């Protein structure tokens with residue numbers, strides 16, 4: 596039985612409604628910053644708050660999750676680069692398996708080691724096929740994962756990988772060009788994957804404008820994730836939320 600967060604993702608997919616997830620990297624925020632950012636995100640219409648990073652150095656994850664939850668009723672979803680990034684205060688966990696790579700640690704190894712802790716956390720688990728795609732330059736996730744990303748122009752590799760992930764029973768597919776990627780995932784790749792899977796599709800990495808967010812949605816993304824660009828310019832919150840929810844007419 597899936598939990599409420601996954602149900603909301605499925606229902607929106609069926610309705611064709613697109614979602615905007617704001618990625619909050621615990622290393623990049625302070626309680627004071629969250630007090631400004633989250634109300635602004637709420638007013639803009641952010642649908643989900645993702646929390647995590649490829650490498651998290653600060654030790655205030657629980658506090659970060661609690662601070663976000665105090666400011667919103669929207670789901671707060673963990674997007675962890677490692678099992679150390681777990682907080683039972685979140686609403687759900689993207690239970691990632693790095694299916695684009697061949698690093699056994701990130702396919703299954705870390706899951707085995709952390710299984711008792713994850714089970715005990717009581718978190719809603721959303722098994723997710725995580726696919727890292729080349730974003731034009733090494734990113735933190737491509738370096739930390741120690742696994743070759745899918746080449747940017749190889750939509751067929753992405754499609755077969757996503758299909759295999761879905762057939763293995765994974766409930767979400769996340770295609771990521773990596774934080775701050777020079778090139779986001781191409782519309783061609785998003786479209787190829789979206790056409791062949793039934794589970795909700797999340798896309799992130801290097802999305803910096805409303806146009807880019809809307810292009811990902813039009814290509815078939817159900818959820819668009821933005822982190823770095825909003826860290827640099829919070830004014831993008833309104834532009835990206837409007838594009839994801841209302842479309843961009845100039846395209």
Ligand SMILES: CC(C)=CCC/C(C)=C/CC/C(C)=C/CC/C(C)=C/COC[C@H](O)COP(=O)(O)O
Nearest residue numbers: 647648649676677678774775799800801821822823
């Ligand atoms: C509990 C457990 C078993 C944890 C292990 C999770 C696992 C297998 C992780 C895979 C590898 C990894 C290092 C994932 C990093 C996830 C992450 C937060 C990536 C950053 O995403 C960027 C996002 O798409 C937004 O991009 P941008 O807007 O450019 O900042």
Ligand SMILES: O=P(O)(O)OP(=O)(O)O
Nearest residue numbers: 620648649650735736774
């Ligand atoms: O943790 P990530 O992957 O979001 O990358 P960075 O913090 O280096 O932007």
Ligand SMILES: [Mg+2]
Nearest residue numbers: 620648649650
């Ligand atoms: Mg980080």
